[in-house]
Amino acid sequence: MIDLVKYTKELSNLFSTSENILIISHINPDGDSVGAQLALYHYFKAIGKNASLLAPNNLQEFLKWMNGADEINIFIKDRKKGRMLIDKADLIILLDFNQPGRLGEAEEKVIASRSKKVIIDHHLDPDNFADLIISDPSKCSTSELVHELICAITSDQFMNMPYAEALYVGIITDTGNFEHGSYSSRTFRIVADLLDTGIIKEKIINLIYNNFSSDRIRLQGFALNKRMVVLPEFRTAYIYLSKDDLKEYNHVKGDTEGFVNMPLSIKGIDFSALFIEKDDFIKLSFRSKGKFPSNEFASLYFSGGGHRNASGGEFTDTLENTITYFIKVLKENVWRFEDQL
Ligand code: 5GP
Ligand code: MN
Numbered sequence: 001m002i003d004l005v006k007y008t009k010e011l012s013n014l015f016s017t018s019e020n021i022l023i024i025s026h027i028n029p030d031g032d033s034v035g036a037q038l039a040l041y042h043y044f045k046a047i048g049k050n051a052s053l054l055a056p057n058n059l060q061e062f063l064k065w066m067n068g069a070d071e072i073n074i075f076i077k078d079r080k081k082g083r084m085l086i087d088k089a090d091l092i093i094l095l096d097f098n099q100p101g102r103l104g105e106a107e108e109k110v111i112a113s114r115s116k117k118v119i120i121d122h123h124l125d126p127d128n129f130a131d132l133i134i135s136d137p138s139k140c141s142t143s144e145l146v147h148e149l150i151c152a153i154t155s156d157q158f159m160n161m162p163y164a165e166a167l168y169v170g171i172i173t174d175t176g177n178f179e180h181g182s183y184s185s186r187t188f189r190i191v192a193d194l195l196d197t198g199i200i201k202e203k204i205i206n207l208i209y210n211n212f213s214s215d216r217i218r219l220q221g222f223a224l225n226k227r228m229v230v231l232p233e234f235r236t237a238y239i240y241l242s243k244d245d246l247k248e249y250n251h252v253k254g255d256t257e258g259f260v261n262m263p264l265s266i267k268g269i270d271f272s273a274l275f276i277e278k279d280d281f282i283k284l285s286f287r288s289k290g291k292f293p294s295n296e297f298a299s300l301y302f303s304g305g306g307h308r309n310a311s312g313g314e315f316t317d318t319l320e321n322t323i324t325y326f327i328k329v330l331k332e333n334v335w336r337f338e339d340q341l
Contacts, residue, residue, distance in 0.1 A: 002136045008152040010132055014116055015153070018091035020050055022115075025072075026097035027056040027104035028253075031063060031208065033096035035170025036120070036142040038068045040093065042163040043150055052085050056104030060254040062211045066169060067162040075106040082106055089115045096142035098126035098135060099305075120145055122182075123307060124295065137307070140183035143170025147190055157193065164194040168204055176261065177205070180309060219249035223259055230266060234330050235337050237263035240275040242319055260285040270337060271330075275322060282322040285312045292336055301329045 015021070023040050025033035037053060044051035053072040063069060075082035086092070086109045098121045100107050110117075117130035122139040139145040147167055150158050171191060175181040195201060223239050230237040239259055249255075260274035264287055271292050274285040284302050286294040288309050295311040298304035304313020315322045 001138045002134070004148055004152045007132070007134050007149065011118065011134070011149060012153045014091055014118060014132070015044075015049070018049075018116070020052070020089050021091045021093065022052050022054055022085050022089035023093045023095065024053075024103065024106070024110065025055045025095050026102040029055045029057075029059055029063070030096070031173025032141045032143055032170040034059060034063050034066065034069065034072070035166045035168075035173065036095045036146045037072070038066055038166035039143060039146055039163050039170070040095075040150075041068050041071070042160060042166060043158055046158070046160060046163070052089070054082055054085055054106065056102075056106050058253070060257075062208050062254070063169070065207050067165060075104065079105070083109055086110055086113050086115075089113070091115055092117045094119045094121075094130060095146070096121055096123075098123045098133075100127060100129045120149065123305075125305075138182055138184075140181045140187050141170045141174035143167045143174070144183075144187055144190060146170075159193060159197055161197045161199055164197040165199045165204060168194045168199055168201070169208065172205070173208065177209070180261075181307075213250075213252075213255075215250045216252075216255045219246070219251065219255055220259065220262075222249065223256075224262060228263060230263070230269065231327075231330075232268055234334055235268060235270040236272070236330060237266055237269045238273040238275065238323070238326070239263065240277075240319055240323060242277045243279075246276075260287050264289055273326060275319060275326075277319045281314050281316045282319055283312070283314055284322075284326075286310070297329075297333060297336075301325075 021044060023037050025037045041051050041053055054075060055072050056075050058074055073081055092115050100111055103110050118132045119126060119130040120134045120142055122137050122142050122145055124137050126133050126135045136145050175183045223241060227241055228237060228239045256276055260272055263269055263272040270289045272287045276283045286298055288294040293308050295306045295308055298306060298311040298313040302313025302315050304311060306312055
């Protein structure tokens with residue numbers, strides 16, 4: 001856990017001395033990134049600060065209903081406006097990521113900008129590309145960290161309904177609705193305060209989780225039935241999907257979200273991988289239970305990273321060769337499971 005007080009003064013100074021604040025989420029923005037972004041936006045709005053919003057690429061459907069989501073400028077949709085916002089900003093807040101590459105096409109412009117930059121994030125080992133880095137991997141979500149910081153700055157609890165709704169989305173999506181991740185008793189105290197504003201959790205959960213197309217559900221059935229391989233001797237299971245598989249089920253962005261978690265519910269499986277064939281590389285997602293450091297595995301073999309129990313990477317080869325390589329390096333890492341055997 002980090003000492004928030006250490007950052008409060010500096011952050012508070014940056015907030016009060018900045019006229020144009022730009023809040024940026026990461027590429028393929030998830031619920032936590034957008035939740036933290038919109039929570040900050042509602043906070044600035046409430047205190048009369050001018051804040052703009054930018055995401056490197058499109059939001060997925062299940063986040064578009066959020067209050068303020070239509071104010072998020074999409075860099076790849078309107079690069080001119082995106083560049084203008086970066087130019088105009090005197091403070092840029094970067095949320096839920098710690099490597100500049102996660103800015104997608106906006107990376108060059110943001111990094112070159114002379115404005116002050118603050119990273120607020122909960123991933124391990126941030127790269128140094130900001131004036132102030134507030135990184136706390138003990139938090140279940142960047143949304144939780146944003147709330148803690150705002151509480152520290154206001155020395156009271158700031159709260160309103162759209163702010164609470166945004167934070168709630170961030171917390172439930174990053175913890176899989178309180179199934180995994182580093183949530184704590186403190187998280188539940190925060191959630192209690194969020195619910196006290198009158199936000200309707202059933203409505204939010206419905207909008208986030210019960211929002212699938214029939215094609216997506218059928219793809220899930222296909223993936224589990226025909227594309228999952230279980231390797232009990234390695235406490236591992238993986239799912240692979242080719243471009244043709246995805247095409248057959250009219251795949252749209254986000255459809256495979258969550259697939260990687262499913263094999264972990266098999267008894268005796270502590271590590272799960274998802275291989276998705278892209279145009280010129282294979283995208284990998286990893287999930288683990290317990291001590292297996294999936295992020296180390298991702299960074300050692302698949303140019304990736306992330307959290308211990310949720311990470312990802314890439315490999316430039318065919319789907320078949322990637323899987324063969326995965327099994328080879330998995331064998332070399334079986335000792336890492338020893339603690340839980
Ligand atoms: P997901 O499997 O949901 O796409 O990603 C889970 C987590 O793994 C993300 O929050 C991110 O921290 C990390 N991650 C996924 N893909 C990559 C990657 O290609 N590189 C790095 N460094 N981290 C990744
Ligand atoms: Mn997050």
